Amino acid sequence: MSEAAGTAVVSTLLRALAVLRFVVLANTVVLYAQHHGRYPHATAGAWILGAIGIWTVVAVKAYDVPRLRRWPLLLTDLAVAAGAIAVTPYVKGDHFTGTLPGFWVMGPLLALAVCWKLPGGLVGALVVSGFDLGTRGEFDQSRWRDVFLLLLGGVVVGFVSGLLERMAVERDRAERSAAAAEERQRLGRVVHDGVLQVLALVQRRGAEIGGETAELGRLAGEQEVALRAYVQSTVPVADALDPAVRVDLGAALSALSTTSVSVAVPGTRVELGAHAGAEVTAAVAACLSNVRHHVGAGAPAWVLLEDLGDRVVVSVRDQGPGIPAGRLEQASAEGRMGVSGSIRGRIESLGGSAELASLPSGTEWELTVPKDRP
Amino acid sequence: MSAADAGERPEERSEIRVMVVDDHPMWREGVERDLAEAGFTVVASAGTGADALARFPASRPNVVVLDLQIPEPNGVAVTAQMVQQDPAVKVLILSASGEQADVLEAVKAGAIGYLVKSASKAELIDAVARTAVGDAVFTPGLAALVLGEYRRLNDEPEPAREESQLTERETEVLRLVAKGLSYKDIAERLFISHRTVQNHVQNTLRKLQLHNRVHLVRYAMEQGLDDGTPES
Known part of the structure; x- marks a missing residue:
């Protein structure tokens, strides 16, 4: 979608360039018509200008199609310009002031700059100047001035084209983020007062009635939690995958809460880098999956997130019998990496520590992770 | 949470x-x-903040079961006004889960309990009975919010006053509540009585509400808004 915004910018620039192409073509034809009597091969020159005119129409049509804006078209365009410069001595004789295509070479050069940005503009200007100087075999002040202007024009237009494209992509992304956030807010307001309340009510009444209805209530409760987590999520959709983005660990962990899992977080954002946030969340999910496996499917568990300034501490507690001391180390030594890998490994790779305590009131993981600076 | 000994008999x-x-x-x-089925006397109900405040003085409830998301004024403002009018009233927030900031504001404004809407009927009745005798009703979620708030206050450039800081024991108790331990489990783990656990929890709320009032008064003085005489 971002590419579409960039393509739109290039299309607009190329359409503006199309107008310029016809203006400079008209300029070239008029100048040629005024002086053609003096040229040794005036008729051949007229045919060549006619061909350039036809190519101009073809090129303008082709540049309007995004998928055709590739090297065959761009290089053919440049080759037409170079060829027209190269035949100038034949048409006009050895001593000429302007090349046969004249200002028309601007078209292919600027098309290169628009499509391939700064490098395209630079290469286009070098090729055109090279042919220009090559056909004359003499350098004076005015030739150098032309070369300088060609280089300057190609490079500046290439740079500006790149800049415009980047800005369009940025703006497009910002607009989409804003639209997504707005939609989420709107959805949040609508959903909050309707669906979520009903889901909570179904959950509550279901549990009271019991039997199959209790199962319905449990399902309603899970959906309530999931929907609320989505609606309240503060990370813009477009930024979710950007590693430089800080994520709110509180929001991420809250999404893990179910009817049997309570997640307690501070009222303020607990920010971590996206990678650290995802790893801690995955480690907590692994702890909770352990609880389901070893204690029971609907076994209650409690997650507590604390922000201690320089580090965050996540505790995951259950009421199970616990894991005998040394059992984890033994499993790890036997090559069964399950718990060690998914919990300890993740946390230790972030420079933190994962401690397991077995108490009479249950088992408790305490995951401590240093806070990375933004 | 263990059953409270208050309000158990109809x-x-x-x-x-x-x-x-x-x-x-x-x-x-x-x-x-x-x-009503559980034996409480429901004296009034309201669907908006304005209605609630209008009916409050005449109905003189002991306990207000309050949703935070109500038409203006919202639950936080309603809590503050009710507690100001009648400092003895006990406000129990019954709110959809996840309205974190609002819950904390309501507690700072004087609410003494918080229950999520998905709580069972038995939990609701127990919470109202405990709220009525002044016991703070803490969910693990509220405990985490209060813990976070004290830590935030400590991080503020202006050092927190001693009375608005938690003792080590209070922090310990609050952490255990946030980890879902019942008062009974906490009492056993820390070798203290059930009543002491309850006192510690209540103290954490009391200090936070005190800090909030001091903060508001100081703010009012700084803004030159303290010209009027206090209402109570």
Whole structure:
């Protein structure tokens, strides 16, 4: 979608360039018509200008199609310009002031700059100047001035084209983020007062009635939690995958809460880098999956997130019998990496520590992770 | 949470006057019915903040069961005004889960309990009974919010005053509540009595509310808004 915004910018620039192409073509034809009597091969020159005119129409049509804006078209365009410069001595004789295509070479050069940005503009200007100087075999002040202007024009237009494209992509992304956030807010307001309340009510009444209805209530409760987590999520959709983005660990962990899992977080954002946030969340999910496996499917568990300034501490507690001391180390030594890998490994790779305590009131993981600076 | 010894007998419950504030008729009626069946006296109900404040003085409830998301004024403002009018009133927030910041604001404004809407009927009745005798009703979520708030206050450039800091023991108790331990489990783990656990929890709320009032007064003085005489 971002590419579409960039393509739109290039299309607009190329359409503006199309107008310029016809203006400079008209300029070239008029100048040629005024002086053609003096040229040794005036008729051949007229045919060549006619061909350039036809190519101009073809090129303008082709540049309007995004998928055709590739090297065959761009290089053919440049080759037409170079060829027209190269035949100038034949048409006009050895001593000429302007090349046969004249200002028309601007078209292919600027098309290169628009499509391939700064490098395209630079290469286009070098090729055109090279042919220009090559056909004359003499350098004076005015030739150098032309070369300088060609280089300057190609490079500046290439740079500006790149800049415009980047800005369009940025703006497009910002607009989409804003639209997504707005939609989420709107959805949040609508959903909050309707669906979520009903889901909570179904959950509550279901549990009271019991039997199959209790199962319905449990399902309603899970959906309530999931929907609320989505609606309240503060990370813009477009930024979710950007590693430089800080994520709110509180929001991420809250999404893990179910009817049997309570997640307690501070009222303020607990920010971590996206990678650290995802790893801690995955480690907590692994702890909770352990609880389901070893204690029971609907076994209650409690997650507590604390922000201690320089580090965050996540505790995951259950009421199970616990894991005998040394059992984890033994499993790890036997090559069964399950718990060690998914919990300890993740946390230790972030420079933190994962401690397991077995108490009479249950088992408790305490995951401590240093806070990375933004 | 362990059952409180307060308000367990219906004849005692009938002396507890309850007001229910929620903008959803379905919810309001459900809560009213549950409380009435359990023996409480439901003296009033309201669907908006304005209605709630209008009916509050005449109905003189002991306990207000309050939803935070109600038409203006919102639950936080309603809590603050009710507590100001009648410092003895006990406000129990019954709110959809996840309205973190609002819950903390309501507690700072004087609410003494918080229960999520998905809580069972038994939990609701227990919470109202405990709220009526002044016990703070903490969910693990509220404990984490309060813990976070104290840590935030400590991080502020202006050092927190001693009375608005938690003792080590209070922090320990609050952490255990946030990890889902019942008061009974906490008492066993820390070798203290059930009542002491309850006192510690209550102290954490009391100090936070005190800090909030001091903060508001100081703010008012700085802004030159303290010209009027205090109402209470």
